[in-house]
Amino acid sequence: MELAYSVNPGIEDIAAEEVVAEMGGTTTYRMMTGYVFHKPAYFSENAVMRLRSINRAYILLWRGRISDKLDDLLGVKERILREIKGLEDYITPATSFAVSAERIGTHEFTSMDIARVIGDVIITYIEQFYGRRPPVDLRKPHVVIFAFQRFEELIIGVSLTGTRSMHRRGYRVYDHPAALKPTLAYAMLRLSGTRDHDVIIDPMCGGGTIPIEAALIHEDAEIKGLDKNPHHVMGAKLNALAAGVRDRVFFGVWDARRLHELSEEFDHIISNPPYGIRYGNPTVVRRLYREFLMSASKCLTSRGRITIITTEYNYVNKIIDGLGLRIVHERTVYHGSLYPHIIVLERE
Ligand SMILES: C[S@@+](CC[C@H](N)C(=O)[O-])C[C@H]1O[C@@H](n2cnc3c(N)ncnc32)[C@H](O)[C@@H]1O
Numbered sequence: 001m002e003l004a005y006s007v008n009p010g011i012e013d014i015a016a017e018e019v020v021a022e023m024g025g026t027t028t029y030r031m032m033t034g035y036v037f038h039k040p041a042y043f044s045e046n047a048v049m050r051l052r053s054i055n056r057a058y059i060l061l062w063r064g065r066i067s068d069k070l071d072d073l074l075g076v077k078e079r080i081l082r083e084i085k086g087l088e089d090y091i092t093p094a095t096s097f098a099v100s101a102e103r104i105g106t107h108e109f110t111s112m113d114i115a116r117v118i119g120d121v122i123i124t125y126i127e128q129f130y131g132r133r134p135p136v137d138l139r140k141p142h143v144v145i146f147a148f149q150r151f152e153e154l155i156i157g158v159s160l161t162g163t164r165s166m167h168r169r170g171y172r173v174y175d176h177p178a179a180l181k182p183t184l185a186y187a188m189l190r191l192s193g194t195r196d197h198d199v200i201i202d203p204m205c206g207g208g209t210i211p212i213e214a215a216l217i218h219e220d221a222e223i224k225g226l227d228k229n230p231h232h233v234m235g236a237k238l239n240a241l242a243a244g245v246r247d248r249v250f251f252g253v254w255d256a257r258r259l260h261e262l263s264e265e266f267d268h269i270i271s272n273p274p275y276g277i278r279y280g281n282p283t284v285v286r287r288l289y290r291e292f293l294m295s296a297s298k299c300l301t302s303r304g305r306i307t308i309i310t311t312e313y314n315y316v317n318k319i320i321d322g323l324g325l326r327i328v329h330e331r332t333v334y335h336g337s338l339y340p341h342i343i344v345l346e347r348e
Helices: 012-023 045-050 070-075 077-083 111-130 182-192 209-217 230-243 256-262 282-297 313-319
Strands: 003-007 026-029 035-039 054-065 097-104 143-150 153-159 199-202 222-227 249-253 266-271 300-310 325-332 341-347
Touching: 003 012, 012 026, 012 035, 012 045, 012 054, 012 182, 054 077, 054 143, 070 077, 070 111, 077 111, 097 111, 111 143, 182 209, 182 266, 182 300, 182 341, 199 209, 209 222, 209 230, 209 249, 209 266, 222 230, 230 249, 256 282, 282 300, 282 313, 300 313, 313 341
Parallel strands: 097 143, 199 222, 199 266, 222 249, 266 300
Antiparallel strands: 003 035, 003 054, 026 035, 054 153, 143 153, 300 341, 325 341
C-alpha cells in the first residue's frame, strides 16, 4: 500500500518525518511540490487522523504523466483502466462515490473535465468487475476519489480525509482576519525544536493558532499567547476552549515590543507577526520587527530560539547582527498566495 498526502508547499520534509513517526516505513517527496508519498510499515486510519502537518491523505491508486492537452486526458482512460489496481476494495455497486478534482498549472482542460474522465474510468472498472455500475452521489458519497493534476502529473487516490482539508481544524470558532494555517504553526514548532516542559510564547498570537497547536502536541509545556488587541485575545480564548486546551494556555493583552518588561525567560518565542505587504505600510511593520526582536532577544533562555514566519526576510537578515542574533535555519513556504520565510534565530 502506498499513501499520498497533500501538504503545504515548503513543509514536505516535516510531514514526511511526522508520517514515519506515526506509521513507520519510507517516504519520497520533493520540496515545494505539495506532495509526500509514503509506504507505511503498518497502516492505521486513526494514525492518519492524528497527523498535524498534512492537508489531505489518500490511498494512492494511480500516478502518471499527462500533458496539458485535452486529447491526452481523454486518451489516458484506457491506460488507467489497465494499470489501476484494487479499486474494487473501496467501491462496489452498493457504494456511492464522487470524484473531487483539483488542478495546478495551465491546461486545455478544467477540473470538471478531470472529474468526468476519472468518474468514467471508475464506473467502467467497477462494472467490469462486479457486472453493475456504482452510484454517483455528489452530495453525500460513501467514498471520495481524489484526482489532482499538478502541472503534467496526475495523482488518483481514495480519500481518507473526505472532502475536507485537515488544515481546517474544528477549533476555529473565532476567525482571525490574518490567521496562520495550523499546519504551518505545527511546522514552526517542529523547526524551533519545542519539547515537553519548555516555556513557549507567541507574543502576537492573534486567534491563538501557534499556542493552541503547541498545547495539542505538548501536554506539559508552559504556553502563553499575547496580542495587543483584546478582541483577538478573546477570540484566541474561544478557539482554545473549542480545542480543549483552554486550561493549558495563558492568554493576555500585551505589546510584543515590551516582552522583556515581563521579566520572564522563554525557550521558544514563536510568532507570525503582521506582514508589511499586507499592512500597507512597510516602514511601520519594520519598526515593529526591530523593536520586537530587540525585546525578544533579551528574554531567551540559554538555548532559547525565536522562530517567525514573515515576508520581511531581507529586512530581518539585515538587522539581526546588530541585535546579537543569528539565523540557524530558514526556508520558504507557501502561505495565502505569498512565499514567506520561516526563520529560526538564536543568540550569537
Ligand atoms: C498575522 S496576525 C497573527 C495571526 C495568528 N497567528 C493566528 O493564526 O490567528 C498578527 C497579530 O499581531 C498582532 N500585533 C501587531 N502588533 C503587535 C504588537 N506590537 N504587540 C502585540 N501584538 C501585535 C495583531 O493584533 C495581529 O493579531
